[in-house]
Amino acid sequence: MRSNLLAAITTATSTLTQFSVSQELPWDQNGQPLYRKNLKKIYVGPDRVEQTTLIALVGPGQDVYQNDRIAEVYLATDAKNPPSQLNQAITSILSARDLTGIVNFGTESDYVVEIQEDVLVYTFEFRLNVATT
Numbered sequence: 001m002r003s004n005l006l007a008a009i010t011t012a013t014s015t016l017t018q019f020s021v022s023q024e025l026p027w028d029q030n031g032q033p034l035y036r037k038n039l040k041k042i043y044v045g046p047d048r049v050e051q052t053t054l055i056a057l058v059g060p061g062q063d064v065y066q067n068d069r070i071a072e073v074y075l076a077t078d079a080k081n082p083p084s085q086l087n088q089a090i091t092s093i094l095s096a097r098d099l100t101g102i103v104n105f106g107t108e109s110d111y112v113v114e115i116q117e118d119v120l121v122y123t124f125e126f127r128l129n130v131a132t133t
Helices: 002-012 086-098
Strands: 041-044 048-055 064-078 106-116 119-132
Touching (some): 002 064, 064 086, 086 119
Antiparallel strands (some): 041 064, 064 119, 106 119
16 A cells, blocks of 8 residues: 555655655654654655454354555644645645555545644545455
8 A cells, every 4th residue: 555655645746846755664763753854755654454343243254344554644844934835735645545546445534733843744644444354
């Protein structure tokens, strides 16, 4: 999922001149995430799987589960001087869910904004829902 999402975000933001997409994972350096150090650079984190029971059936191994593959995307900008293309970047990142090319049960995306000192940190969550037995 990460590679598809990374490719989709790269395509979706290719016309934006103030932002770039990193191929690196958003790991920490000296206790600070790279996205906080490299403002206006978009980082796609590794995906993880969460499983929830949709329908509990009688008998072992018959339950229906929903496996959610989740990937987070990070973008940080200066809080005092946000880039003029920031709204376009947010829209482009969120639109990547439609460009991933993954055939699925459902895809959701949303984001939250935190202010950390003088930096706005946008954390986007992409969730791919797949029902399994």
